[in-house]
Amino acid sequence: MTTALTSDKVWEVIEKQNFGVLGMVTAKDEARTAGIVYILDERRLYIGTWTEMWKVRHVRRNPHVSVTIPIHKRVPFMPWIKVPAATITFSGKADVIAALDAPRELLEKLYHGVASDEQKMARYSLIEVTPMGEFLTYGIAMSLLDMRDPQKARKRVPVGV
Numbered sequence: 001m002t003t004a005l006t007s008d009k010v011w012e013v014i015e016k017q018n019f020g021v022l023g024m025v026t027a028k029d030e031a032r033t034a035g036i037v038y039i040l041d042e043r044r045l046y047i048g049t050w051t052e053m054w055k056v057r058h059v060r061r062n063p064h065v066s067v068t069i070p071i072h073k074r075v076p077f078m079p080w081i082k083v084p085a086a087t088i089t090f091s092g093k094a095d096v097i098a099a100l101d102a103p104r105e106l107l108e109k110l111y112h113g114v115a116s117d118e119q120k121m122a123r124y125s126l127i128e129v130t131p132m133g134e135f136l137t138y139g140i141a142m143s144l145l146d147m148r149d150p151q152k153a154r155k156r157v158p159v160g161v
Contacts, residue, residue, distance in 0.1 A: 005155045010135045021067065036067075039110055045128070047126065064092075065091070073086055087140075089135070091133055092129045092132050094129045095127070137156075
């Protein structure tokens with residue numbers, strides 16, 4: 001018997017991960033994605049990046065983004081069997097924050113020892129993503145056998161921010 005998937009459970013899974021894919025739109029209205037490393041703070045994702053990176057330009061121009069977080073799955077004791085990753089996907093609003101304007105504790109979480117070097121931090125920005133609407137999940141908090149049934153594996157859960 002499976003328990004109902006809740007917003008809090010999805011947030012717990014997001015917090016345990018650190019990699020995702022950020023989807024955005026270019027100035028030419030072309031879809032683009034970028035692999036990102038993030039931290040979670042107060043139910044917002046923070047992505048550290050150089051200010052001159054193209055993802056910063058795209059997010060400044062159009063703050064509507066999507067994020068997909070893959071969660072690796074495997075069969076215990078049989079790692080050669082390929083299993084699709086579970087996923088959490090959501091839409092969100094992104095803001096670009098100059099690193100020097102960000103709270104010190106966020107900089108420490110993202111950049112560790114480099115955070116105290118103001119000269120280096122002047123080149124960096126944070127992209128803050130606030131999830132909106134619903135999480136679309138596949139295979140979260142369920143067995144590998146249940147993941148085989150798309151009706152059981154797919155869920156929609158309110159973001160609950």
